[in-house]
Amino acid sequence: MAHPARDVRGRDTECSRPETVLDGWDRIIVSGVFAPGSASAQKGHSLAQREAVRSGFEAALNEAARYLGATSPNPAVGCCLLDHEGNILVTEAHHRTGTRHAEALALHRARETGVIDRVATALVTLEPCNHVGRTPPCSEALRDSPVQDVWVGMSDPNPVAGGGIARLRQMPEGRNVFLLEDFPAFADVHDGCAALLAPFATRIVRQCPWITVKQARDNKGSMIPPAGRKTFTSQASLEIAHRLRRASDAIITGIGTILSDSPRFDVRHVPDHEDRTPRLVVVCDRQNRLPDSWREKMIGSGFRVLVSRDLGEIPSLLADHGVNWAMVEAGPGLLGEIRRLGLWDDWLDIQTTPDGPDRHRVYSHGPTPLRFILDEGARPLPADKAAF
Ligand SMILES: NC(=O)C1=CN([C@@H]2O[C@H](COP(=O)(O)OP(=O)(O)OC[C@H]3O[C@@H](n4cnc5c(N)ncnc54)[C@H](OP(=O)(O)O)[C@@H]3O)[C@@H](O)[C@H]2O)C=CC1
Numbered sequence: 001m002a003h004p005a006r007d008v009r010g011r012d013t014e015c016s017r018p019e020t021v022l023d024g025w026d027r028i029i030v031s032g033v034f035a036p037g038s039a040s041a042q043k044g045h046s047l048a049q050r051e052a053v054r055s056g057f058e059a060a061l062n063e064a065a066r067y068l069g070a071t072s073p074n075p076a077v078g079c080c081l082l083d084h085e086g087n088i089l090v091t092e093a094h095h096r097t098g099t100r101h102a103e104a105l106a107l108h109r110a111r112e113t114g115v116i117d118r119v120a121t122a123l124v125t126l127e128p129c130n131h132v133g134r135t136p137p138c139s140e141a142l143r144d145s146p147v148q149d150v151w152v153g154m155s156d157p158n159p160v161a162g163g164g165i166a167r168l169r170q171m172p173e174g175r176n177v178f179l180l181e182d183f184p185a186f187a188d189v190h191d192g193c194a195a196l197l198a199p200f201a202t203r204i205v206r207q208c209p210w211i212t213v214k215q216a217r218d219n220k221g222s223m224i225p226p227a228g229r230k231t232f233t234s235q236a237s238l239e240i241a242h243r244l245r246r247a248s249d250a251i252i253t254g255i256g257t258i259l260s261d262s263p264r265f266d267v268r269h270v271p272d273h274e275d276r277t278p279r280l281v282v283v284c285d286r287q288n289r290l291p292d293s294w295r296e297k298m299i300g301s302g303f304r305v306l307v308s309r310d311l312g313e314i315p316s317l318l319a320d321h322g323v324n325w326a327m328v329e330a331g332p333g334l335l336g337e338i339r340r341l342g343l344w345d346d347w348l349d350i351q352t353t354p355d356g357p358d359r360h361r362v363y364s365h366g367p368t369p370l371r372f373i374l375d376e377g378a379r380p381l382p383a384d385k386a387a388f
């Protein structure tokens with residue numbers, strides 16, 4: 001099949017951000033250096049403070065990314081609490097809808113572990129909420145804590161939950177709210193927060209999920225596995241594909257894939273969240289060819305199965321089901337249609353090479369949550385969470 005980059009360029013005209021091509025996964029870890037005289041320095045932050053903010057956000061992002069796919073329809077959010085010297089005291093994340101938000105959980109842990117009086121700074125990847133939902137407003141939790149400085153990674157695109165920054169700005173003199181977007185030296189950290197939020201933000205703003213296509217090709221460019229097999233990529237690539245399954249809320253596939261492979265679509269090569277919501281599979285099938293046996297097997301394994309005769313309706317259908325991030329695992333037939341309609345946000349192209357490791361390319365229209373999927377191999381799970 002032809003190279004997907006052509007479509008990316010085609011859609012660039014509609015995009016405010018330039019095309020991002022990430023080649024391999026070693027270059028997309030959050031990192032960077034501070035320019036001397038940066039906005040942060042002008043606003044009176046020392047180098048040590050800026051480094052503390054950077055490493056705190058990195059910790060918060062990595063922790064939150066582990067819950068992508070578990071929090072929906074809520075966003076994945078991380079929070080890191082620092083002491084007066086900039087040391088990390090607590091890093092926490094939102095785990096799933098209905099449970100404590102990241103800030104509230106981090107403050108709770110700080111109280112539980114007796115470090116609350118040492119907390120000076122809170123770094124939050126998303127604007128703290130300001131409404132009473134299933135949990136109390138995080139803006140109040142921060143206001144009623146010893147936190148002096150709050151750093152906010154992204155403002156909340158959800159009109160219901162916004163207003164937290166304004167509320168925090170009413171904190172008494174001497175307590176500050178900083179937005180990453182005001183600090184050019186933190187542009188890459190801000191991009192990290194945008195990438196983490198992209199699935200949720202897309203659903204809220206566009207009423208459709210973030211859609212990632214995962215395409216595996218052999219060394220001749222074909223997507224078709226050898227006879228008798230379903231996959232041909234390396235173990236490392238399968239792990240990436242299964243991390244993507246774990247992080248996404250739904251799989252879009254085509255009837256051709258079901259009939260050829262009878263895919264399981266479960267998460268096998270990486271640890272899964274025990275308590276994640278049942279996965280949703282949408283099968284594009286216009287002629288009712290879906291075998292009952294496959295559907296029943298999937299439902300028996302805890303999946304919900306929807307059938308669609310109209311690919312174009314799928315994004316809004318998924319958004320109605322609270323899906324933030326959908327991945328496509330389909331053959332060349334459906335991928336051709338998806339490309340033609342421009343129904344994708346990023347595209348992971350895995351190509352096997354004759355000798356040596358597979359080659360991974362990501363095509364994206366902006367900060368892509370795939371960075372967290374590709375990056376995870378470098379981050380072993382903490383011992384206490386390894387068995388989640
Ligand atoms: N390497 C990889 O990453 C992957 C490879 N594969 C391989 O791909 C092969 C199967 O490929 P293929 O047959 O193309 O299968 P697909 O999964 O791409 O399904 C294609 C079918 O989707 C339906 N469809 C197409 N467009 C639309 C639309 N606009 N709306 C609704 N339905 C639509 C059509 O069926 P109908 O006309 O009946 O509705 C079409 O025949 C297998 O060998 C499998 O192993 C599969 C997944 C991933």
Ligand SMILES: Nc1c(N[C@@H]2O[C@H](COP(=O)(O)O)[C@@H](O)[C@H]2O)[nH]c(=O)[nH]c1=O
Nearest residue numbers: 216230231232233241261263264265329
């Ligand atoms: N061929 C191919 C992939 N193909 C996808 O994996 C599905 C099989 O999933 P499961 O039944 O859960 O093992 C298959 O139907 C197709 O969607 N994936 C990859 O990472 N690499 C590969 O080489």
